[in-house]
Amino acid sequence: MNALATGIGVVIIGRNEGPRLERCLASLIGVAQKIVYVDSGSTDGSVQMAHQRGVEVVELDMSKPFTAARARNEGFACLQRVSPQVRYIQFVDGDCEVVAGWLPEALAFLEARPEVAVVCGRRRERFPQRSIYNYMCDLEWDTPVGEAKACGGDALMRADAFAAVSGFRADMIAGEEPELCVRLRGQGWKVWRLAEEMTLHDAGMTRFGQWWRRTLRGGYAFAEGAFLHGATPEQHWQRESRRAWFWGLGIPVATIIASLMLGGWGLLVLLIYPLQIARLARRGDGSVRKNWLLAFFLVLGKFPEMLGQTRFLLNRFGAGKSALIEYK
Template sequence: MDQPIIDAVAIGRNEGARLIACLKSLQGQVRRVIYVDSGSGDGSVEAARALGAEVVELGLSVPFTAARARNAGLQELIDDAPDFVQLIDGDCELREGWIEAALAKMAEDPKIAVVCGRRRERNPEASIYNTMIDAEWDTPVGEAAACGGDALMRFAAVKAVGGYRDDLIAGEEPELCLRLRKAGWRIWRIAAEMTWHDAQILRFGQWWKRTERAGHAFAEGSARFSTPEMPHWVAETKRLWVWGAVIPAVIVVSSVASPFAVVLALVYPLQVLRLSRRMGLKAAFFSTLGKFAEALGAARFHLRRFSGGRSELIEYK
């Protein structure tokens, strides 16, 4: 049996040394590396070419999104299409043995379109934010509803459903996986080390923006793509509205009638204590606080949706 052809699409913007590490980790693992750059000014384009990557530079006429970058990379592969494509973010490094493990899973079932594994933070101890992100990547093994930015995908399957939605500023992979599953494909997460990720979130403001972006993705995914047959981020959206908007509004309105109503605010420390049994006190605190950031991101989506504006990137790096 012929060896499958595997190419890679890496995307990035001003990733510096992280991009170099990313591209080096792909060398010898894939046939071609397509690097798609979204307006970097740090020499990323030159560094990528020096490492042998084929570079696509996105123009400024259309807003940058990760989805747009991934599609541009996939488009470069069409004329000489691979069997599989490894998608990877420019702040990640591919782990040794990942490709072989993912291919072995693909070989089990021709209806598997996506295989992903364990993404780990390179420096989880650098900040509480990095620690929480590393825990965020630790998702259950088995058939899954979605993958993240790093995954091995069956090229023909991704092409058949039209690739990513360019207009999504976040949550583009789960939405793609939603369409793949509707078309009869399967998504699997396996117990194999896939990538190192370098978030470098060291400041509260970075974490807040990242969490706000998640809220935007939840709200947009639920509003645009959820169906009764295949709910999409409905529960996440309900939680962010309850904890980030409804309860605060009830507290404010009730306090007008009675100053003692502020005791309702005790629901938040109680929620922190409840969550701390599962995730620890610090993570529980930020999980609860994050609902306000998520609600802000959700509100931003709906405001732009009803005003007819286009969503803009919520950047945290």
């Protein structure tokens, strides 16, 4: 069993996570100095379960627009009230289990590297074999080790650095972690990815519709991130946004124009899609089947990403309102 990691508080966010939240709490009780669970309207007894385990609980006012960013900020505010001596915060989603040994490893790294504000490790999907969508999540989280530009929803952060930049942007419905990291790095802090195992995540993503909505949310995040920080020297998420427009809209529009000019021959433009799939499949390092499936979904994903970009633009410059895009 791990020794208590003093100086570390944990903020867990969730809604109707059931057994997943139970695993999350079990992995942290007796390990972290203080735990705060932020609930966003659960109806499955999550609040009662957290109370029974001696965890501080924040029940969000659901009459206000919900975002994960807002939930994490309120959890941090609660942590500061009840345990002002906490110097580090481990943010974690309620569908994740924190791996034994992660907190001491991450704490030791931050204490040895005062210039680093955020440290994260390897987040793994608990059941990658259950669907191609879960498998893609697992690959998505296998990011390079070393200094990084961003972290995900699970990360250990310095409380003073987090407070100095006013935490997450509470109005962001997705992509709030990379956006926070842009502001932290702008203040001279560094973000680091360790090779150590950090969390086990249970995406529960087994249907095409779930994947489509999650990818659409990613496109929305790319658009908002580029809008906020795309003009900076690093051009935050500009490249990802341009790719979504090129593959999701540019090629179809070019096909229509070519067809009007050349008749049926114009449809040959669409051959760029299978050619791109073949190119990506050849670069894969998995089985032949998985390489082709991944390549197919990477190309297909540009369509929901483009729709996510469109939704952001409508919300930002039109009469639309931001609404959470959920896939579970």
